[in-house]
Amino acid sequence: MTEFFLPAFQWMEVNLPGGPYLRESTFGFSILLTSHVVAMCVFFGLILMMDLRLVGIANLRTRVSEISPRLLPWQMVGFIFMAVTGVALFWAQPLRYFGKTFFWWKMGLMVLAGINAGVIHLITHKSEAAWDSRAAKIAGATSIVLWLAILALGRLVAYDWMTTEYLVE
């Protein structure tokens, strides 16, 4: 199914400026990957604290209606760093990621996590009572499961499993 995108990825592999430098430098790729992981820790760590409160098992002395807007700006700081470094990692070697099944699964789950975040917003912005609803608890638990799976898939992309090597035609 993803074969449809192959020519686009081959084009990017050749034409994105700076790609070869990022691929070949000793520190460039390492620093990008490390920044991506650390930004993920900040983002997911704060998402997790919010989700655990939503589910009702952590940070119980803080109201749910407070924890979400208060942590949001810091979650966004993590997300922006994570997204920028993530795009740069992809930029460095698009064809490598094209051939990785785990990469595609990760992208798919990120779309689902985005939709789930939208659902949490829709459920909870209605009223104070809605924060403690069963639906909010389920959405919080879903968020934890999705992001844990995304973390695992991201780590698995670094190994050689379920990987096909593609070359530029």
Added chain:
Amino acid sequence: MLLPFFQWMESLAVYGPSIYLGPAVNIVHLSAMVTFLGALLIVDLRLLGAGLTQQPTATVARDAQPWLLAGLGVLVLTGIPAVMATATLQYANSVFWVKMYLLAIALIYTFTVRRKVAFADEGRFGSGTMKAVGLLSIVMWLSVAALARLIMMIPANTFEFLVG
């Protein structure tokens, strides 16, 4: 001096012949780091005067503490086999040693200075002190996380000028 100990750890071959155990342990280790850092950051942000500011710092810290300790527990439990599996490579890697020294400093700091300030009654410490304590905590722990990822990725002698 510690080389025989590291050689012995590696000889135990903790992961056996499994090729899945190592990556599985790494994923659990990273998930524990996320939990630990989440619990750490909501308190450090509060020390900085940001985040959950409608509660006193000590309240935020009390709520976060079980998750901080649970995260740390799993980090240690998964970190030990991760080191054992490739012990002689770790031993010869300056990045590993810088991480371990910084980790030791960060742990001591977290359970002495930071604990005292985070759990103190309101008004006991000035906002300047609280901000400095929170900022130092963030910088140290994010550095530990970054160094951990850099082991085996950047050259082993990168920090030899620091740790010989």
